[in-house]
Amino acid sequence: MKVNPQINTTSATVEIFKTNVTHNQLANKIVADFKQLYPEYRINFDLEDCDKILRIESYTGIDILGILNYGSLNNLEINLIDY
16 A cells, blocks of 8 residues: 555644733743643744633643643633633
8 A cells, every 4th residue: 555655644642721921922922831741742822812812732642731730830821711
């Protein structure tokens, strides 16, 4: 069987979190902190959304409890959105 090397069969996990982050400066600090803790994650904020969305994508799984604990330890509201 021939396999096409251009097709990636591995799918990413994506988790969406509602936050109380309102400023780009804080969002950038959080992204930098998470990049140190989880260098394999793709992380971004959508502060224009009413839920101030934190989006995390990974091919190796996402440490949801670690993300939630980071919020608690830093007096931030970070809640997983169930979809």
